[in-house]
Amino acid sequence: MSSAHRVDLNPCFVLHQRPWRESSLIVEVFSAHSGRLGLVARGARRPASPLRGLLQPFVPLLVSWLDRAELGTLSGAEPDGPVLPLTGKALAGGLYLNELLMRLTHRHDPHPELLEDYRRAILGLHGGEGMEPVLRVFEKRLLSAIGYGLLLDREGGSDRPLRADRSYRYLPEFGPVEGGEVEAAGVDVSGATLLALAEERLESPEELSEAKRLMRYLLEGLLGPRPLGTRMLFRTQSRR
Amino acid sequence: MPDSPLINRLVGALRCLPGVGPKSAQRMALHVLERDREGGRRLGETLVEAVQRIANCERCRDLSEHPLCSRCADRSRDPGQLCVVETPGDVLAIDRGAGYRGYFFVLLGRLSPLDGIGPEHLGLDTLEARLRENEVRELILATGSTVEGQATAHYIAEMAEELDVRVTRIAQGVPLGGELEFVDTPTLAHAFSGRRELG
Ligand SMILES: [Zn+2]
Numbered sequence: 001m002s003s004a005h006r007v008d009l010n011p012c013f014v015l016h017q018r019p020w021r022e023s024s025l026i027v028e029v030f031s032a033h034s035g036r037l038g039l040v041a042r043g044a045r046r047p048a049s050p051l052r053g054l055l056q057p058f059v060p061l062l063v064s065w066l067d068r069a070e071l072g073t074l075s076g077a078e079p080d081g082p083v084l085p086l087t088g089k090a091l092a093g094g095l096y097l098n099e100l101l102m103r104l105t106h107r108h109d110p111h112p113e114l115l116e117d118y119r120r121a122i123l124g125l126h127g128g129e130g131m132e133p134v135l136r137v138f139e140k141r142l143l144s145a146i147g148y149g150l151l152l153d154r155e156g157g158s159d160r161p162l163r164a165d166r167s168y169r170y171l172p173e174f175g176p177v178e179g180g181e182v183e184a185a186g187v188d189v190s191g192a193t194l195l196a197l198a199e200e201r202l203e204s205p206e207e208l209s210e211a212k213r214l215m216r217y218l219l220e221g222l223l224g225p226r227p228l229g230t231r232m233l234f235r236t237q238s239r240r
Numbered sequence: 241m242p243d244s245p246l247i248n249r250l251v252g253a254l255r256c257l258p259g260v261g262p263k264s265a266q267r268m269a270l271h272v273l274e275r276d277r278e279g280g281r282r283l284g285e286t287l288v289e290a291v292q293r294i295a296n297c298e299r300c301r302d303l304s305e306h307p308l309c310s311r312c313a314d315r316s317r318d319p320g321q322l323c324v325v326e327t328p329g330d331v332l333a334i335d336r337g338a339g340y341r342g343y344f345f346v347l348l349g350r351l352s353p354l355d356g357i358g359p360e361h362l363g364l365d366t367l368e369a370r371l372r373e374n375e376v377r378e379l380i381l382a383t384g385s386t387v388e389g390q391a392t393a394h395y396i397a398e399m400a401e402e403l404d405v406r407v408t409r410i411a412q413g414v415p416l417g418g419e420l421e422f423v424d425t426p427t428l429a430h431a432f433s434g435r436r437e438l439g
């Protein structure tokens with residue numbers, strides 16, 4: 001086994017932080033270099049620490065650390081461009097993305113392209129783009145990065161291309177199938193929605209609500225029985 | 241260090257206090273035993289009594305030795321204003337520094353969905369019942385400017401809006417990631433007078 005090695009000024013976002021000992025933090029970051037990882041930030045909870053305001057979610061960072069098998073040690077952090085403060089519903093959306101990354105990626109499993117997808121999603125939420133399309137596109141790219149990419153151009157088990165005017169049943173890990181016998185698993189979705197999701201241009205209310213149901217179904221299959229904590233932040237939606 | 245299991249136990253117990261590491265715990269233990277046994281006895285008795293008798297106010301959740309704390313029992317305060325804070329320390333800071341004369345509600349934490357801390361842990365059902373009494377004209381959100389403090393403010397604001405209660409947020413003169421307890425009095429007074437409409 002190689003010993004600890006140093007990583008310098010690597011693009012990162014903080015996903016979560018929790019207190020550690022008297023004045024330190026353990027921050028969970030999503031990094032370009034090694035995906036998700038836990039870092040001890042010594043003294044970061046002292047009132048005068050410059051890290052205090054910096055090690056927050058949605059702040060693009062360049063982070064240096066000493067890499068170890070379990071927890072690394074943070075040795076420095078600086079802002080990488082302007083802070084992207086999220087407020088209100090967009091903040092709930094951002095926290096939801098963070099929870100997905102916490103739950104569905106493994107520590108030390110690099111996904112540099114997913115970090116850029118995440119950055120784009122946060123920018124979209126910050127810029128007031130419609131939240132639902134931003135969340136769906138990120139969910140789609142996350143599933144693809146962790147090896148559960150959706151089949152969105154042809155029917156599962158065939159090379160028949162999808163047609164916008166047809167209805168399909170989407171079966172997890174198989175793809176969309178048209179008509180045929182009623183399956184216990186899967187979720188009904190129109191060809192138009194699948195094609196819009198493929199091209200990342202979800203627009204109509206039907207497409208948005210179908211895509212949401214589809215993604216929710218697929219994510220729940222991967223997340224298991226423990227529900228997402230951030231769902232509770234969407235208070236008005238959950239009551240509708 | 242004298243060889244005594246009881247001294248070791250005392251040193252270990254003192255380390256439950258914030259900012260007290262092994263060295264300062266040892267210094268405190270030896271100080272009490274060598275120079276101030278009377279003070280040590282008083283500290284011990286008071287600690288035991290405080291831990292037994294101080295609970296949370298039924299109305300605002302602040303620490304109190306009576307079912308209703310002295311602030312909630314103070315009828316001269318303005319029932320039209322209710323200020324929501326994260327900690328008992330925040331109540332002290334605002335009451336001392338901000339010239340505020342309404343009532344308080346203490347969450348004793350903040351929403352932290354990734355840690356499984358939800359509305360039920362923060363007494364938000366109690367807060368909702370309070371708002372339904374229809375006395376509160378302005379709900380002032382003074383949760384911290386951390387991401388979780390803001391998520392908490394957003395959640396409570398939506399709840400209050402459903403009940404048609406006006407919501408304001410203290411101005412963010414407080415640094416990002418800062419918590420009210422660490423903010424000096426003029427900054428806090430400024431943040432409080434500069435509160436703005438939310439929603
Ligand atoms: Zn009270």
